[in-house]
Amino acid sequence: MCMNEQISKTKHLYSPEEAIGVIAAQSLSEPATQMTMRTYHFAGTAGIQVTLGLPRIIEIFDARKELATPTMEVYLTKDYQSAGKAKKVAENIKQVKLRDLVVSDVIDLTNLEIIAKLDSKMMKDLELDIEKVKKAIKLKKVKVEGEGSELRVASTTIDVKNLHKLKYKLMELHIKGIKGVSQVIVNKDRGEWVINTLGSNLKKVLKIEGVDPYRTKCNNMFEMLDVFGVEAARNTIIEQAKYTLDEQGLNVDIRYIMLLADLMTFTGEIKAIGRYGIAGEKKSILARAAFEETKKHLISASIRNDRDELSGIVENIMMNQVIPAGTGSFDLVGHIPKEPMAAAKPETSKPKKSAEKESKKVAKPKAVKAEKKVPAKKAAKAKKTAPKKTKK
């Protein structure tokens, strides 16, 4: 269903009911094991240190909300395609703390004041003046005075002890730009000015003049989900995963990543792959128990008197039954004519049974084939958990 993207009409076609999920899992996890052995988990693109390698892959598929290195790629509109203008936009994006403006600071103990000298040249570059800085200081119980490049902050209640604490608070105050964006680098990429940032806040960046809202993106899929929707989030997953793998020189077919991204965004939001995401939400108790936290699932299921419908693959391997995948997902359908049965009731009961037996015989060899296709990994897991079950 809807798989036309993964199985485009080339030689990459899979047969119906082929267990593509398992193949995708193996195609991705084999290169991932290669990754662990390499130590280059960080690499700089355009001067910004970005998490790469296995840690990044884990971040993507675990659907982490907080990334180690959130970054943005900010594109500019046509009117802003010059070095000067791009720099101006970058200055509006980068966060400026009071600390960045201060040249020297003194604590005046007799007047209980903090006197800070500000860099007037830097303030000019950033289009700031003392009034703007004063406005940005919104601390309670504090008197702010300022003239020229000198800033005086006096506290009305705090004693000498707390003056140092106040100073620290003051220095960390956010004056200008977007909170959290600590690094901004302006690059010329393919004849176009692009701003790369460390730290991200898409919503705010899009409001800044000169930013192209159609191409600007961020490596955090949850931000993309909030701002541009599921489809954009899906594209981010694919792009980021592919980029990370390519960066390590690993060649994984993009269709497997697409499949995974489609699965992660199936519900309209982003779900992780592991225990707290898709694998943890499987319908079957046995399938969940086979994955992780075996006891937890078996105990809670027995307390609630749950039933397992045995409709999935893992649980059927455990039960030593035909799995509903590949050739195993097809049943034989036969049309038994009604009239001869009605004509001779006692005699037809026997042939009917034999017909059933025959159909079973035909189905069984196929089932054996299907079982062989099951990857060793899953089968091993099933074996591990199966004996436990019988003990109980």
Place this chain on the structure above:
Amino acid sequence: MPKHEILSDKEKKEVMAKFDVNESQLPKISISDPVMETMDASPGDIVRITRNSKTAGKAVYYRVVVK
């Protein structure tokens, strides 16, 4: 961002028949999704998404609008 369009009732039936599925089996899109907010969608509608695919050129995907 790929193109999103809401299907008419007739198209909706055709899609359901083509894939032999019901609404609950289709991939979902939240009604609070930024794209859905710009369109006049209501829960139960089906959205046709035309993606630019690296492997298939254009790929058509369907999502059902949910709360």
